[in-house]
Amino acid sequence: MRFYLVPVGQEFNYLGENYVKAGPLTASPKTGGKDKLIQRSAEVELVSDATQSEAVTSEVSYLSKDDVINTFNTYHNHCLELLKEICTESTEDLQTKLDKHYQELMDSLLK
Numbered sequence: 001m002r003f004y005l006v007p008v009g010q011e012f013n014y015l016g017e018n019y020v021k022a023g024p025l026t027a028s029p030k031t032g033g034k035d036k037l038i039q040r041s042a043e044v045e046l047v048s049d050a051t052q053s054e055a056v057t058s059e060v061s062y063l064s065k066d067d068v069i070n071t072f073n074t075y076h077n078h079c080l081e082l083l084k085e086i087c088t089e090s091t092e093d094l095q096t097k098l099d100k101h102y103q104e105l106m107d108s109l110l111k
Contacts, residue, residue, distance in 0.1 A: 003027075004040035011047040014038060018047060068109065076102045 006012050006021045011030065013019075019027035019036065026035045038044075063071075079098060083091050 001044055001046060002040065003038050003042040003044050006044060006046065012044040013047060014042060014044045019044075065109075069106070072102075072105065072109070 001012075003012075003014070003021075004024070008021050008023065011018060011020050012027075014027070018030035019038075020030060022028045022035055025037055025040065027038050028035050076098075080095060083094055083098065087094065
């Protein structure tokens with residue numbers, strides 16, 4: 001398997017030594033020490049350990065639909081407030097456009 005395909009947090013073997021992927025191009029030696037830069041195309045072998053795959057899976061978390069919508073609502077309201085602060089002229093046209101794009105975003109999320 002190529003290094004770039006290894007998920008962050010996954011343990012793998014490279015040139016006879018075990019590492020844990022720390023970033024897109026870095027890995028930490030399992031025995032400790034300094035992170036190592038590894039080419040994306042480097043051939044590595046995953047360490048097949050059930051507990052390791054559970055650890056990688058448990059790091060993934062998703063926002064609920066309500067959390068996403070609340071976050072967009074908050075962002076949209078902040079945008080409207082900033083628009084009013086920075087524009088000395090009428091903001092009605094800009095606010096209408098912003099509301100239109102906001103509604104399109106919400107419609108696509110709620111499909």
